Amino acid sequence: VLKMAKAVGAFPHATPRYVRLLVENRGEGRVENHGLYLLMADPTSGVTDAKARPAAVVRRRNDAYRSESEHKGQPDVKFPKVDGPGEDIADALTLAEYDNVARVALTCEPAACFDQLDRVLDVNQYLRWLALMTFVDSGDHVDEAWFYASDTAAPESLNAVRLNDANNNDVAPPTVHASWRFETHAWDPDDSFQSCHHGGENALPDAHGTLKCAEGDVDNVLLRSRDVYARYMDWLEWTLRFGMDRRTATRLAKEATDDLFAVLxxxxxxxxxxxxxxANATATTSAANARDDIRASGEWYSWLLEERRRVLLRRVGAWREKSGAMPRIGFFANFTERFPRTAIVSGSSPRSSLELSFDASERAYDAGVPQELVLSGVRLTNRGRAPARVFDSETGASRFVVRVGFDPTVVYRGQSYVARAEEFAVACWNGGDGEDIERIDPIDAAPRCDLVSEDAEYVVAPAIADGAVSVGFEIARKSGIVDGVLCGGCELELGTVSLHHTHWLGFANGIASGNADGTRAFAFEFERGDDSYS
Known part of the structure; x- marks a missing residue:
């Protein structure tokens, strides 16, 4: 993970290396081999050696604990260190500069937060680090970040003098105060692919499931400013698609394994x-066994990382569609093809005319071609005057279905084939938050995924045959508003549903089939009943 942090600009150190630790017992004439350790300079030495005018190095602790006690969770001032008289004063002055970052994050004007916070913290770098921690599913990183700053007072004073001379102005330049702008230094990322520590009690709420275990005071700016949150989402997508794409992650993993095996x-x-x-006693009986065990673990974590990538890209796509916030970096749009909003009417009677409408898009994640067809904002509207029974009064099954014609040709290891019906899945976002933001089920395993709207709770019930999927709904909890009947002029929100291959293979020719007129092959079917609400 440190190699990843270095690749995204959040680990300024020289690359660490593995070493064997040999302990010599004096007088016993023997040496104990304590295995492998990672050798690197501590952040303080690394920063102070690399910077011409280092001003501060601070390790963040647990900000939530700090609010409960004066000393609990107190940040560690690592530089400057003053021994003897004046130590407390020096630490207090450094902490005042460090705490100013959180103060700005907690008080900035929401629309201006990025500019205001960026004066005291490299916000883009911090967001990249936070995106990486989310990507590797870190369950405890609040105290695994160090912050360092340089004193830029002298260069600013010199520039002021030069500007003064250039303007032929004899008035002495005003006093220029020290300007500390902190940067982030990743450290000790040992909690990857873990649940958020302490049950996530201090983690900031994130309804989109794209912010893992963020607990720092400065992180509150993500909740206060839509602009900063949107920038974070841009950096998260950049990390997933470019900064730490599959090829880069694979290369870094191989480098780490090669470095380790050279010493093991x-x-x-x-x-x-x-x-x-x-963990596995047999793995340490020989170097070969140890390498095999470590290699297998690495392959497992690589698989987890790719699964995590896909999940996060889906959530980013869902957020973009819901918020309407398009990325500032235009080429992100190449990974989503959006179709015009579709509205299909069933029936032409002025008394009862149902309309189904939705937005459709095809999304690509890590396959280079579309991997998921998403129907969002699915809404059923009764355009007529009379009520219509849209759910069967006895079974709860919907009398309507959405039909999608699609091309089942998918790509596997560079070769295309026509996939069987059971290889596809229907998914839905259930309106929840965090890790439960989506539910996915195989196409042949009813019931599907729960979908909660303001009116009732539904179960998506699809069927697939002849290159088309029919998505119906089963009402699981009737309410006084719906009770299976949609009144004239009323509408029913059915959320978001999607279609994808169970193993996320890409669709060679796109997903949704086309009609002769160039539109997509979507259809809405409504089965009328014999009761008075037909």
């Missing part, structure tokens, strides 16, 4: 891997 070259070193031995 003998059985004694393998036996010294205490944590590995505790």
């Amino acid at each position: 070259a003998d059985d004694a070193t393998a036996f010294g891997l205490v944590e590995l031995r505790a």
Whole structure:
């Protein structure tokens, strides 16, 4: 993960390396092999050695705990360190500059938060680091970030003097105060693919499921400013698609494995891997066994990372569609093809005329071609004057279905084939938040996914045959408003449903089939009953 952080500009150190730790016992004439360790300079040394005018190095602790107690969760001032008299004063002055970052994040004008916060913190860099922590599913990273700053007072004073000379102005320039702009330094990312610690009690709420375990005071700016949140989503999508794409992640994983295996070259070193031995004792009986175990674990985490990538890209796409916030970087739009809003009417009677409307889009994630067809904002409207029974009074099944004609040709390892019906899945976003924002079920495993609207709770019930999927709904909880009947002039929100291959293979020719007139092959069918509400 540190290699990833370096790749996205959040780890300024030289690349760490693996070493064997050999402990010599004096007087005993033997050396103990304690296995492998990662050797790197501590952040303070790395920053102070690299910066000409280092001003501060601070390790963030748990901001939520800090609010409960004066000393609990207190940030650690690592630089400057003053020994003896004046130590408390030096720490207090440094903390005042550091705390100013959170103060700005908590008080800035929402529309101007980015510009105001960017004066005291490299916001884009911080958002990239936060996006990476979300990508690797880190369950505890609030205290795994260090912040450092340089004193730019001297350069600013010099520039002021030069500007003054250029203007031939004899008036002395005003005093220029020190300007500290903090940067982020990733550290100790040991909680990847973990649940948010402490049950997530301190994590900021995120209805879109795209912000993992954010707990820092500065993170509140994401809730206060739609602009900053949109910038975060841009950086998250950039990380997933470009900054840490599959090829880059695979290359970095191979580099890390090669570095590790170059040192894990003998059985004694393998036996010294205490944590590995505790997890799998047979893995440390030889260097070969240890390498096999580590290689298998790496492959497992690589698979998890790719699954995580897909989940997050789906959520980013859902957020963009719901919020209408298009990315500032235009080429992101190449991964989504949106179709004009579709409205289909069933029946022409002035007394009862049902209309089904929705927005449709095809989305590509990591396959280079469309992988999911999304129907969002699905709405059933009774355009007539008379009520219409849209759910069967006995079974609860809907009398209407959405039919989508699609091309089942998918691509697997560079070759295309026509997939069977059971290889596809229907999904829906259920209106929840966080990790439960979506439910996915195979096409042949009813019931489908719960869908909660303001009116009732539904179950999506699709069927597939002859290159078309028919999506119906089953009412699971009737309410006094609906009770299976849609009044004249009323409408029913049915949320978002989608179609994709169960293994997220790409569709070679796009997903939704086309009609002769160039429109997409969507249809709405309504089965009229014999009762008075037909």
